[in-house]
Amino acid sequence: MNASFLQTPIEYLKGVGPNRADLLRKEAGIFTYQDLLHFFPNRYIDRTRYYKINELQQNNAEMQIIGKITHIKTVEQNKRKRLVATFTDETGTMELVWFRGLKWIKESLKINVPYVIFGKVNWFNGCFSMPHPEMELMEEHEQSLRSAMQPVYPSTEKLSNSGITNRIINKLMQQLFLDSKNKFSETLSKNILEELKLLPKNESLFNVHFPKSQVLLSKAQYRLKFEEFFYIQLQLIRKNLIHKSKIKGYRFEKVGPLFNTFYNAHLPFDLTEAQKRVIKEIRNDLGSNAQMNRLLQGDVGSGKTIVALMSMIIALDNGFQACLMAPTEILSVQHYNSLVEMCNNLEISISLLTGSTKTSERKIIHENLENGTLDILIGTHALIENKVKFKNLGLAIIDEQHRFGVEQRAKLWHKNEFPPHILVMTATPIPRTLAMSVYGDLDISVIDELPPGRKQIKTVHRYDSNRLKVFKFIRDEIAKGRQIYIVYPLIQESEKMDYKDLMDGYESIEREFPKPKYQVSIVHGQMKAADKDYEMQRFVKGETQIMVATTVIEVGVNVPNASVMIIESAERFGLSQLHQLRGRVGRGADQSYCILMTSFKLSSDAKTRLETMVRTNDGFEISEVDLKLRGPGDMMGTQQSGVLQLKIADIMKDGDILKIARSYAWQLLKQDPSLTNPENIAVKNTYAQLTRYKNIWNYIS
Ligand code: ADP
Numbered sequence: 001m002n003a004s005f006l007q008t009p010i011e012y013l014k015g016v017g018p019n020r021a022d023l024l025r026k027e028a029g030i031f032t033y034q035d036l037l038h039f040f041p042n043r044y045i046d047r048t049r050y051y052k053i054n055e056l057q058q059n060n061a062e063m064q065i066i067g068k069i070t071h072i073k074t075v076e077q078n079k080r081k082r083l084v085a086t087f088t089d090e091t092g093t094m095e096l097v098w099f100r101g102l103k104w105i106k107e108s109l110k111i112n113v114p115y116v117i118f119g120k121v122n123w124f125n126g127c128f129s130m131p132h133p134e135m136e137l138m139e140e141h142e143q144s145l146r147s148a149m150q151p152v153y154p155s156t157e158k159l160s161n162s163g164i165t166n167r168i169i170n171k172l173m174q175q176l177f178l179d180s181k182n183k184f185s186e187t188l189s190k191n192i193l194e195e196l197k198l199l200p201k202n203e204s205l206f207n208v209h210f211p212k213s214q215v216l217l218s219k220a221q222y223r224l225k226f227e228e229f230f231y232i233q234l235q236l237i238r239k240n241l242i243h244k245s246k247i248k249g250y251r252f253e254k255v256g257p258l259f260n261t262f263y264n265a266h267l268p269f270d271l272t273e274a275q276k277r278v279i280k281e282i283r284n285d286l287g288s289n290a291q292m293n294r295l296l297q298g299d300v301g302s303g304k305t306i307v308a309l310m311s312m313i314i315a316l317d318n319g320f321q322a323c324l325m326a327p328t329e330i331l332s333v334q335h336y337n338s339l340v341e342m343c344n345n346l347e348i349s350i351s352l353l354t355g356s357t358k359t360s361e362r363k364i365i366h367e368n369l370e371n372g373t374l375d376i377l378i379g380t381h382a383l384i385e386n387k388v389k390f391k392n393l394g395l396a397i398i399d400e401q402h403r404f405g406v407e408q409r410a411k412l413w414h415k416n417e418f419p420p421h422i423l424v425m426t427a428t429p430i431p432r433t434l435a436m437s438v439y440g441d442l443d444i445s446v447i448d449e450l451p452p453g454r455k456q457i458k459t460v461h462r463y464d465s466n467r468l469k470v471f472k473f474i475r476d477e478i479a480k481g482r483q484i485y486i487v488y489p490l491i492q493e494s495e496k497m498d499y500k501d502l503m504d505g506y507e508s509i510e511r512e513f514p515k516p517k518y519q520v521s522i523v524h525g526q527m528k529a530a531d532k533d534y535e536m537q538r539f540v541k542g543e544t545q546i547m548v549a550t551t552v553i554e555v556g557v558n559v560p561n562a563s564v565m566i567i568e569s570a571e572r573f574g575l576s577q578l579h580q581l582r583g584r585v586g587r588g589a590d591q592s593y594c595i596l597m598t599s600f601k602l603s604s605d606a607k608t609r610l611e612t613m614v615r616t617n618d619g620f621e622i623s624e625v626d627l628k629l630r631g632p633g634d635m636m637g638t639q640q641s642g643v644l645q646l647k648i649a650d651i652m653k654d655g656d657i658l659k660i661a662r663s664y665a666w667q668l669l670k671q672d673p674s675l676t677n678p679e680n681i682a683v684k685n686t687y688a689q690l691t692r693y694k695n696i697w698n699y700i701s
């Protein structure tokens with residue numbers, strides 16, 4: 001069936017008038033024949049069996065029964081009318097009951113004609129009854145496109161109240177299949193169909209709407225899920241390839257003296273194998289003609305900073321500048337300090353630019369950037385202001401990219417004639433299958449190994465009532481020379497309350513840990529940047545033993561001597577946030593601890609989150625649980641991602657199909673990049689249509 005048939009507006013389908021069309025559009029997003037065809041059932045009911053009335057049980061199950069209506073009456077009770085029909089078969093009698101639409105139903109019911117009824121059976125007043133049954137004349141039942149499994153389509157209250165019941169959708173679907181004569185063109189190549197033993201398109205569509213058996217239904221679903229993933233991946237990978245062939249990047253040909261000196265003489269530790277592999281991947285990108293667009297995933301503490309530095313040094317060796325953008329002031333300062341320290345013996349000039357950089361300093365930075373004497377610029381959003389102009393920016397690195405909007409990233413592109421190479425780093429690991437979709441157009445590197453000698457962070461869950469024991473533990477740790485974080489939640493909606501909690505907490509900590517023996521720092525978002533920095537530095541230098549903070553310290557802060565992370569009201573934090581916070585400790589050689597404090601009242605999701613944190617330190621495992629709890633739509637930074645608006649496949653449950661689909665899409669594009677091979681004609685056509693009618697590129701950064 002050709003494309004234009006499927007693009008026919010839905011009101012042209014027999015059985016759909018202007019009213020129904022309107023409802024279908026508004027309530028179900030069905031505008032065209034194709035939308036209806038792709039309106040998939042969300043479950044199926046087994047209607048292979050017909051029950052006799054004397055077999056009915058008091059179990060509220062949904063049953064299918066053949067019988068006749070012998071009598072209809074209207075009953076009035078408490079001013080409410082209901083319609084009651086007596087329904088019989090050769091084994092007994094039951095009642096059918098309606099509370100709404102009495103007049104219309106009464107007129108349409110036929111007496112003494114065989115019906116097939118379907119619905120939930122109730123036991124009421126010593127008699128079986130079925131409220132609002134689905135009814136079909138036996139005669140029609142025998143003729144209609146009947147299948148073993150009855151599809152149940154997603155519905156809304158408006159739809160069902162307006163008479164667009166499941167049965168009506170089913171009828172419309174039948175009409176569509178009749179009109180099309182089930183001649184839907186194949187959309188996958190013969191190769192793929194044969195290799196994966198997929199059901200043809202026709203049969204798949206038919207069996208998803210009118211399954212002939214359980215087996216055929218599963219096969220149909222598999223094929224359609226594969227196809228859905230396949231075309232998304234095809235678009236993503238194609239975008240990546242086109243990007244590489246069209247968007248010229250600066251070619252960093254050499255690994256020069258700076259890199260070699262650093263590598264041979266100033267490397268502060270041996271790189272892990274994972275770090276080496278990732279640096280190699282980045283070097284390959286930088287050495288090619290194409291602009292790099294790479295995502296670097298690595299759990300907290302896996303050592304992404306050194307990878308960033310070495311990549312920037314490659315840019316410098318090739319005569320370019322580099323920048324590193326971080327989401328918060330604290331993190332920028334931290335990066336700045338550690339990079340300055342690592343580059344101590346190298347001739348590299350590094351500056352820091354944030355919102356609180358003084359105007360006079362700012363002027364110098366602007367000048368040095370433009371005349372090229374400044375090599376590396378580190379900072380916050382201040383980096384992407386229009387005033388900031390580079391002489392030749394070759395590499396831009398973005399830390400914790402999920403904190404930045406797409407537009408902010410895009411701004412970095414326009415700092416030069418060619419866009420700089422881009423490396424985005426994230427410590428919020430997302431499950432591989434989700435990454436394939438959300439970042440499917442980026443190249444991905446993963447640091448999947450922690451530096452040696454790290455001890456697992458011991459995580460425990462404690463109730464508020466155990467606070468005194470926790471205080472004792474803190475005292476003991478401080479006596480050993482360690483430092484402590486205590487973090488309070490800060491949620492925008494209840495900011496005032498949260499600040500009060502924070503300040504109350506701070507005061508009680510100061511009482512419990514009095515000066516001069518103990519020194520306590522506090523850092524929160526309402527403080528001036530300079531004060532924040534001052535407090536932070538005191539803690540970094542070890543002048544204070546306890547840091548009381550809101551989540552401003554969540555990202556990236558590195559104080560290896562801090563060994564205890566206490567999270568107050570831990571039930572209010574999301575899993576990835578808890579994991580990020582915990583990542584602030586365990587950075588030195590000492591055993592570290594994370595204590596999750598909560599009240600007794602916990603939701604079941606909160607319990608799962610806490611149990612997960614106690615069970616594992618593995619960021620990828622945690623992100624899998626997070627995905628299951630929250631669903632892909634809510635995962636950080638993935639909200640508006642169109643690639644997650646799937647019609648039949650499920651990113652969480654169908655990850656295996658996704659992997660296969662992605663590898664087939666890669667293979668196909670490798671062999672036939674512009675889809676000119678005649679055997680790929682079906683793919684080519686489908687692809688062209690997809691990008692014509694619904695371009696997923698719009699959704700993706
Ligand atoms: P993240 O990936 O969270 O940004 P960092 O780059 O801040 O991690 O590294 C965490 C800590 O581990 C730092 O103190 C860093 O110096 C140290 N580190 C990184 N790589 C190694 C390594 N290969 N061997 C030993 N320590 C390392």
Ligand code: MG
Nearest residue numbers: 304305399556
């Ligand atoms: Mg970091």
